[in-house]
């Protein structure tokens with residue numbers, strides 16, 4: 001079966017078994033309040049945690065892959081921007097296994113080519129976020145699992161990153177990315193998966209997921225012009 005398919009995934013921090021599939025060519029937005037289980041689900045799909053359920057990439061079980069094979073198929077970007085080692089930006093990107101030319105190309109794609117020789121601990125948080133995204137892009141994995149890829153970015157770079165993700169999807173990757181910015185998720189995702197309390201409560205086209213009822217129930221917010229307002233509790 002094609003796609004990244006997770007079946008009956010159970011982890012201590014998810015309240016039930018979760019099924020989820022991502023197809024090549026699509027950007028799926030994983031949304032939900034703090035603590036709803038997005039990171040737990042992304043890490044499970046990336047094969048970073050042990051537990052119940054099966055995950056297949058184009059029909060092949062992750063369990064049957066070596067770690068090198070897995071890395072070729074699936075790239076995971078955590079939400080944290082901290083890098084503990086004082087490495088150069090291009091060396092961080094090279095950790096993906098990419099060669100020099102691909103490292104340079106990935107840094108160029110995220111607009112960080114001029115920072116290639118800078119130590120990452122001297123970069124701003126948003127700059128470091130873009131280097132970490134370059135590392136994911138350089139690996140040319142089939143499936144990109146990204147935890148808050150637009151966090152820490154200014155509005156222009158948020159849009160740049162979404163354009164990069166769209167380009168990856170257009171070239172055949174499948175993207176599952178968590179977002180707190182619902183406006184971005186609504187505008188740029190093909191589908192949204194809404195989580196609350198460790199389970200999926202809605203999924204489908206953004207307009208069918210980001211309904212007034214779902215927003216009120218899950219986030220306690222309502223649309224207010226182009227923005228949002230907190231509902232009275």
Ligand SMILES: Nc1ncnc2c1ncn2[C@@H]1O[C@H](COP(=O)(O)OP(=O)(O)OP(=O)(O)O)[C@@H](O)[C@H]1O
Pocket residue numbers: 013032033034035036037038039040041079
């Ligand atoms: N190792 C752990 N031990 C105990 N509780 C955990 C652990 N990891 C996660 N949790 C809990 O599981 C729930 C889901 O956490 P998770 O990090 O998946 O949420 P999230 O949706 O990614 O949140 P955020 O938007 O804040 O990043 C939270 O209530 C969290 O406190």
